[in-house]
Amino acid sequence: MANEVKVPTLGESVTEATIGEWLKKPGEAVALDEPIASLETDKVAVEVPATVAGVMGEYKAEVGDTVEVGAVIATIEEGSANAGPEDTKERKESKESPAPSPTPAPAASSSDDSKVDPSATLSPAVRRAVLEHGIDPSTVKGTGKDGRLTKEDVLEAAKNKKSGGDASQGQQASGGEAPAAGPGRKVERVKMTRLRQTIAKRLKSAQDTAALLTTFNDVDMSAVIEARSQYKDLFAKKHDIRLGFMSFFAKAACLALKDVPSVNAQIEGDEILYHDFVDLSVAVSAPNGLVVPVVRNIEEMSFSEIELAIANYGKKAKDGTLTMDDMKGGTFTISNGGVFGSLMSTPIINPPQSAVLGLHRIEERPVAVNGEVVIKPMMYIALSYDHRIIDGREAVTALKIIKDAIEDPMRILIDL
Known part of the structure; x- marks a missing residue:
């Protein structure tokens, strides 16, 4: 049985928030009241707790989406963590239509389990460090849970970059065509957090x-x-x-x-x-x-x-x-x-x-x-x-x- 996880009441006059980070992947065990997501509101970050114990189901919203109070953002399935995301999906397919929409999980690539989609997993602190030091998160291997980048990972990458250990420079040097701009000239587009917008x-x-x-x-x-x-x-x-x-x-x-x-x-x-x-x-x-x-x-x-x-x-x-x-x-x-x-x-x-x-x-x-x-x-x-x-x-x-x-x-x- 799938239990819906909804956006909780966020405070007086606050009616919506932005999905800042998913803290649990589909198929992972979830304890009662354990945080499964972080929401960014106009003023603070709010963690969304699990309403029941079970297995994380599918996401109903992606990182960066704006969601209103009361909106369903995920499901939690009854069962144990031994049942992976595929089993969870199969149980859902048997109860609903034969052609359900795919699960928008920010999971790792099937060809490389050590890397995750950086745009979907960066916490606010890590995003700030990435911007401050001009680091491409896709080039840094995360040491956090499930391969997530931590602030320390970014700082270490910045230290290596200053000492000449930036791998991207070596790739440019070995290329057949000269770069149009000098080294270090990067432009990265990052969506403003809801707090920064406010x-x-x-x-x-x-x-x-x-x-x-x-x-x-x-x-x-x-x-x-x-x-x-x-x-x-x-x-x-x-x-x-x-x-x-x-x-x-x-x-x-x-x-x-x-x-x-x-x-x-x-x-x-x-x-x-x-x-x-x-x-x-x-x-x-x-x-x-x-x-x-x-x-x-x-x-x-x-x-x-x-x-x-x-x-x-x-x-x-x-x-x-x-x-x-x-x-x-x-x-x-x-x-x-x-x-x-x-x-x-x-x-x-x-x-x-x-x-x-x-x-x-x-x-x-x-x-x-x-x-x-x-x-x-x-x-x-x-x-x-x-x-x-x-x-x-x-x-x-x-x-x-x-x-x-x-x-x-x-x-x-x-x-x-």
């Missing part, structure tokens, strides 16, 4: 809809660096988490948003919604794009609670286990481009929010202090905001409050 649409929509403006300031990080240096070991021992810069900036932002509530507000129709809480969206890097999970009621949290929450989201983003609830809402965003070496940027707001704080790298620079030039660890900070709801005076004031709190962390403690 990021592109949302950022463009923010530019088209909001009246965006950015104000800048610079911050002397000496006090925070000194505080971290003095208390980092005790903090880590007591709370089992590293004391980072983000908790300081989160707390400083709460002071600013309390004093300048429009920066924590949003437009809804012809009304302005003011929030007496701060649900902080923290931009973190995931294998298939930037995501912004939300730390809720951050104004009530301690430094250790903030650091633990952010670290947990970072791990979930890396593992691809963020949920829709993790991403929902948010009243203000902090994006730290400094971890990638950015000196200055103009971040784009995360609609329907009205402002975003951009952090950048810490760099020792000469500054004037009491008429003397001294070297200080400085950071440029930027506040991008929607000028429809936030006046320039309010934006500058909010950023100045953040600057003052970072340069004198005692302000955070005494709520000044």
